[in-house]
Amino acid sequence: MTFITNFKSQYPKPFSINLRQQDAPTLLFTPKVTFDLALAVVNKLVFAEKSRYLSEAEVAVMKGAWDDDEYDYIANNSTYSLNYLQRGIAPRLWDLLSETIGRGQRVGKKNLRIILEQFTEEYYIYNFATNESQKSVEVKGSIPSYKANFYGRTEELAQLDELVTKQRCVMLVGVAGIGKSALAAKFLENLSAEFQPNFSCLIWKSVSHAPSLQDLVIELIELIQPCESELSLPNNNTQAIISLLIKQLRSRNCLLVLDAFDALFQKNVFQEKLDYSLFFRRLIQDLNQSCLLLTSRFLPDEFDDLITPDSLIQELKIEGLDTKSAIQLLTEKGLTDKENCTRIAKVYRGNPSELEAVVHRVNHFFAGNAKLFLDNKSTIFSSKFEAALNQMFGDLLSLTQRQILIYIAEEIVQSQKSIGFSKLLKDMKSKHNLVTTLELIKAIEKLERQSLVETIKDPITQEISFNLQPIIKKYIEIDPIGAVHESNNCYPKIAIAS
Template sequence: MSNSLRASTAGLTIVDKARQRLGWTKTSTARWWQDAHTSRATLRRFWQGDRIQREIFIAICTAVGITDWEAIADASGVELEVIADFSQPYIDWHDAPDVESFYGRNQELQQLEEWILAGCKVVTIVGIAGIGKTALALAMADRMQSKFDCLIWRSLSTVPSLISLLDTLVQNFEETVVHDIQQGTAQLLHYLHKRRCLVILDDLDGVLSQPEYTQFIQKISRDRHQSCIVITSREQSSAIEINNCVNLKGLPKADALELLQSRGFTTKELGISALIQLYRGNPLALKLVTPLIQSVFAGNITAFLSQNTLVIGDRLRFILKQQFQQLSELQQDILYWLAIWQEPISFSRLQTHLLISIDPAMVLEAIMALERRSLLEKWVGMGEASFTLQPLVMKIVTDELVEQAAKEMQQVAQTHEIHHFKLLRTHWLLRPGSDDIVGDRILHQLRENLWRLYGATLPETLNQILLLLKDKSPWAIGYIACNLTALLFKT
């Protein structure tokens, strides 16, 4: 007996009446897929008439009170049906997420459609966390699936090995086990040649460090098959040569206003344009901050903006912090300086404040890598480009800077060894050459952190650490004395 089933047209009508009696929606009632021990994506496949595992099919029927599941199943040709039956379109959403709403992106959708219809083998969608890469890929797949014989969605957020990914992809076409990468790649390419497939690989970031993935994508992009691979990622890998890339930016004001309207705000709300600009039209960030504005500030956007702060939800904070921690030491140093300056700074000016003399080519490469990761904003004027951080990134990097500086202070206070100073040695927390409110804000945040640790003994602790610098070389001291003096002066 076949290990998978699909519902007949008549069967879906019976199930539809059963769920209506319970007051359940087709796919939005969480209890349904939870009771069936499956996922919302699988439930959606059930309603599309796709084949799903026999046990899950039965569980979905049972959840709405149908015990005669055989009356729901499509009995025609069940025994003879195999996945490799190329006469029927095959759609596998697998772990594709459900997006509650989608706004704008018409230009990006049109560009993706043009590339795919032109026969591009690999297309990428890149952008900062929360910008809507997955939502765009879903919208594109919905629009384009009728143009293909086969649609397959795979999320790489769980960082599967390439063999594991190839195994799940190949099993869409034949019941086999992939034993090695070369075999699995050859089998997959065979079917990409034989059928016109649209394969979406969502969230490539976690596997970019695996060289075999880079080689796999390069091979797929160069092979003369008739299919298309769509990749979403927070960065465009320099090791993968792909010309067809949508670099996703924040929503335009009109689309962001539509999003905020759906969250209960009006387009004439005071401060609504400033809110959109503050979060650079990032859809996820706007969705995360609106409940706070409504609950804490009674929907008053101006009152929220007057707090002069940026609120980032735990989910977005985790992704951005994880991305920061994966950067090289030089890339982190550059972000720290940009967080200290908090305004666009040119490459030449940035270079003058690096304590350690570094080959300009290395600094340029680091800046280009940060651009590929969508972490920088570029400003061009007076013949020279300047760089700063997106506000969301600025918040994360500033918090990281303060946290790291406090740890260094604590280590030195405990050990009396100044070699623990790294960040406070290489970065001056006041904007170089000025005594401005921005630098004071960073120092204030650090002082508050240290005050929680040392209380009224903080001035004494700072003075004791300053004594440790006596007779040390300027090279060893770096910016340490400047930072400690600024902290002591403000305490």
């Protein structure tokens, strides 16, 4: 707050900073002003003065103004009405931005970008020129780069920025290819460029190879602070090694990212799952100013009781790209038909990995003709998505969960609409006499968490109904490894048209 007050009081109006000649090289470090960078600066100022971040609707209006889009276009590419955005959100947003970054000017749709670019650039120059005590951020581990394939996610980045400052553990959860790792990597990239950052050390570690608990702890210790020799580690004493890791993390404010966290809980070895569960419980409880950021395709059962409104761990479910960002991805990959790009984005629920796989095949097999591909009523999925579903159906889903998915797929084929909970409950209990209401509810809850079913709530009756993504429905139809219908002879393979 002190920095922001000093910054605004010293430069109350549009300004220029006269640097000494010896300071000139500093300008080389001024980053290119992107919307994400400008949004991060605005969010910091708004939070400092209003104790909140910009809402999703406010971000949509601001991004539209940045891109010089009309209000009807902004509304069409969001979940909000034109009237709500133009007459409700926009006037209050311009008041807020005029107060925080206007410096005497009225901020509006037409001049937003130029004011934002100038303000953000001078914000960074001011930090370089005046903040001699600037903290440096140390980056450890190989953070993957997604710069060429990162689209949208402004709202998620803002949410993540807020969560990691309040929670000791944040878990990014979503289906394969949805962009969890890309979001985490982009977030760390933004943090590494910040002035006065909340963390002095950013650590990236992929655990997709599912190491043993002791191996993982040792790897983390040597990554955070390399030991002179292995003799400095407590020999064959897992708890002592864990204590050493916690001591390291408590000695400084670190953000530790464990990518592909779910791999640690996919082994069907009870003792290993228990050891990891106890380790992470201790780690989360003992962290002080450090934070743990996990990317995972699902929430492990061992963490169910840790996710509560007042707990130190927060789950952030990652959905697909917004329509505008999905269309941008498809356009940059070679598809130019906006109407059919919108249809493709909807079918594949904005999943970046699946959109890239689709556009590659449309370009290769359909000569880039998106309409021809859609008219062919084809639903395809990538090998990555198929492998993830193979594992889920083969190892992670119970018989009841598979039965629910098959039932929903079968009903959707017949009725072409989502299936209400009351109908699902009645039909499933009549077909499977041993299934109780509690078993069905718990099975559906897990399917929701794993993003295998879509939940819709009727605005009038408030009843929930269930649907499947087309690619999930297609997988159930194909059943490539025979895991969907395994031990479930009451259901023949489903004939699905697309």
